[in-house]
Amino acid sequence: MQYLALASDYDGTLATDGEVDEATLNALIRLRQSGKKLILVTGRRISSLVEIFKPIDIFDRVVAENGALLYYPKSQQSQLLCEPPSVEFVDTLKNRGVEPLSMGEAIVATWEPHEATVRKTIGEMNLPLQIIANKRAIMVLPVGINKASGVKVAMKELNLPSERVVGVGDAENDLDLLHCCGLGVAVGNALPEVKAKADWVTKGARGLGVQEAIERLF
DSSP: OOOOEEETTTTTTTTTTTTTHHHHHHHHHHHHHHHHHOEOOOOOOOHHHHHHHHTTGSSSSEEGGGGTEEEETTTTEEESSSOOOOOOHHHHHHHTTSSSSOOOOOOOOGGGGGGGHHHHHHTTTTTEEEEEEEEEEEEETTTTTTTHHHHHHHHHTTOOOOGGEEEOOOOOGGHHHHHHHHHEEETTTTTTHHHHHHEEEEESSSSHHHHHHHHHHH
């Protein structure tokens, strides 16, 4: 199979402690220069991502907030792919002691110990929201919004058949991404449940794993 694009998670996949090393960045640049498409897929907010990763314009699209927002690096414009949370919901979480509480344009995130409170609040308010795990964090988004839903929008805009896209990730919230791509790759440091469901697991961890995938598959 001749793959046309790489769709990669950021933290724990491309990045180590929030930073992408020079060798991994150069591998991405070479892939882009070869005519392949690059899609970054992250749970981060765009404001956080552009602050920590300056060469973001090597990517054709960025799927941020775990699928809730599509960002266009060249124009620095963004498109919200779902409804934002209600003020009432966020205020209720704050009043119930859910701290820290991080909010993007659509995503609401906190730490795993608050999951029961968040789940109870969603149920009591009868909201069409879901909880997505990401290691020790949890993210709240509308039902049906995840990394796969966001990547599918990016694929359509870039005229990419899903079977010609390689997805790479390391955590629970990457499983939807890996499943929707033609080949799902887990980096060597990925969680056991992600490795178990991936089509292929790299020997290298994080950026080294991404470099390995690029060298082997493109």
